[in-house]
Structures are given as structure tokens and as C-alpha cells.
Amino acid sequence: MKHPRLISVLSTVVLGFFSLASHAALVSKLGGAVVYDTDRDITWLADANLSASNTFGTAGIDSAGKMDWSTASTWIANMNASNGGAGYLGFNDWRLPATLVPDNSCSSSNSNGSSCTGSEMGHLFYTEFVATANTSALITGNPTELARFTNIQTTSGYWSSTPFNSNPPGAYTFVFGTGSQLPISQANNNTFVWAVRSGDVSAVPVPAAVWLFGSGLLGLVGMARRKKA
Numbered sequence: 001m002k003h004p005r006l007i008s009v010l011s012t013v014v015l016g017f018f019s020l021a022s023h024a025a026l027v028s029k030l031g032g033a034v035v036y037d038t039d040r041d042i043t044w045l046a047d048a049n050l051s052a053s054n055t056f057g058t059a060g061i062d063s064a065g066k067m068d069w070s071t072a073s074t075w076i077a078n079m080n081a082s083n084g085g086a087g088y089l090g091f092n093d094w095r096l097p098a099t100l101v102p103d104n105s106c107s108s109s110n111s112n113g114s115s116c117t118g119s120e121m122g123h124l125f126y127t128e129f130v131a132t133a134n135t136s137a138l139i140t141g142n143p144t145e146l147a148r149f150t151n152i153q154t155t156s157g158y159w160s161s162t163p164f165n166s167n168p169p170g171a172y173t174f175v176f177g178t179g180s181q182l183p184i185s186q187a188n189n190n191t192f193v194w195a196v197r198s199g200d201v202s203a204v205p206v207p208a209a210v211w212l213f214g215s216g217l218l219g220l221v222g223m224a225r226r227k228k229a
Contacts, residue, residue: 026128028148029201033089035148036200040123045094045195048158049151051075056082062190065153069171069186072096072159072193079195094195096161097121099172099181106181107133116181120196121158121174133179152176153192157184 027036028046035044047053052065056078060071067075073096080092088094100118107115114133116122125131129141136154138146146152154177164170164183171186184191 026145026148030089032148034201037124037128039127040120041199042120043197043199043201044124044149046148047150048194049153049192050195051193052151056088066156066190066192068188068190069159075193076195088195089201091197091201094197096159097174097194097196099160099162099174101162101172103181112180112182114179114181116174119160119162119172119174119181121160121176121194122179122181125174125176125179131176131179135179137176137179156191157182158192158194 025039029036033046035046049065051061055061058075058078061067079088079094082088097120103116103118105117107113117126125137129137129145131137131141157173157175160172162172169186170183172183174181
């Protein structure tokens with residue numbers, strides 16, 4: 001009778017683990033070098049201003065790590081080409097964060113203004129950091145979640161990958177000093193870059209994990225039957 005009880009306990013523990021994992025929105029990984037957002041299935045660099053310390057040979061980046069939109073795209077490309085093509089931290093699919101357009105969550109039209117939670121940076125600010133509009137994420141955000149990151153810049157915005165149809169051409173940015181999302185000129189402004197990639201850095205497919213757990217249960221059942229015989 002002990003084996004069925006053991007199987008039941010193991011089942012409860014493993015199912016509880018999967019349940020907790022599904023509710024942990026931000027998870028630090030690779031020794032704290034990246035942060036995985038389980039809500040969006042994206043992985044952020046933990047260093048929110050890596051370009052200030054590593055240009056990957058990209059010209060046009062100032063000493064604070066700021067650059068125009070075209071240079072930001074070049075920096076991302078050089079990051080992905082680094083380490084002989086293996087990419088930074090072993091990944092060559094880093095990109096600029098995406099902005100949702102149109103975004104009905106925004107407090108003003110054209111996906112501008114505060115409280116835009118549809119974009120990847122807006123989701124990070126409002127949902128994960130639980131920061132307040134028109135205030136700095138560093139001041140009103142959740143200290144535990146903010147501590148997963150370093151060098152979050154609040155003096156100006158971060159470039160997104162989403163262009164804005166204007167003359168001259170613009171692109172959307174997000175400001176972690178105010179929680180505001182707005183387009184600015186691609187060429188006439190220097191601002192920050194925060195790299196992100198789609199997916200997890202160490203994902204174990206759920207079907208495979210379930211299969212492994214099922215195999216373990218079958219092994220326990222077989223052992224119990226052999227002992228009973």
C-alpha cells in the first residue's frame with residue numbers, strides 16, 4: 001500500500017511544480033544574465049544598457065550607450081554575429097522589442113501615451129514591474145522584479161522594432177521613466193536599446209517533460225508489482 005501513496009505524493013509534487021512555474025512571470029536564467037517572461041514567452045537581457053559596455057564593434061554609439069534607430073538595428077545584427085556567428089550568450093536571434101499597433105490598451109490614440117500594455121516593453125513596465133504611469137519604473141515598480149535587471153535607463157526611451165509612418169520616418173519608443181510609449185524620428189534622435197529574443201533559453205518542451213514523468217510513474221508501478229509478486 002506504500003507504493004500507491006508514494007506515486008500519489010510524487011504526482012502532487014510534480015503537478016505543483018508545473019503549476020508554480022506557470023505562474024512565475026519573470027524568471028532569472030543563465031546565472032542572472034537573462035530574464036525569461038513566461039507571460040509573453042520572451043527572454044530579456046538582464047543588462048538593460050549592454051551597449052554602453054559592449055558595442056560589438058558598432059560605430060555611432062555614444063558613451064551612454066545611446067544610438068539612432070539604424071545604428072540600433074546594426075548593433076543587434078553585430079550582437080547576433082558575435083562569437084563566430086554563435087551570437088551573444090550563445091543565441092543569434094536577439095532583436096529589438098516589438099510594439100503593438102494599434103493598441104487599444106493605450107490611454108491615447110495611435111498607440112501613443114501611457115498605460116500601453118500591448119507592447120513588449122509596456123507589458124514589462126505595467127504588468128511585470130507593476131509600475132505606475134507617469135512615474136519611474138525604478139520608483140514605483142516591484143523591487144523584487146526590478147532587481148532581476150541592471151542598468152534600466154529612465155532619462156529617455158528605448159527603441160522598438162516597430163516603425164512609425166511619418167516624415168521624417170519614425171519608430172516607436174518606450175520610456176521607463178514615465179511609462180510612456182511614443183514615436184520619434186529614427187535618424188534625429190539617440191536613445192537606448194534593450195535586446196530581447198523570442199522563446200526561453202532553456203526550455204524543456206512540456207510534452208517531453210510529461211513523457212519523462214509518465215515514464216517514471218510506470219517504472220514505479222512496475223517495481224511495485226514485482227515486489228508484490
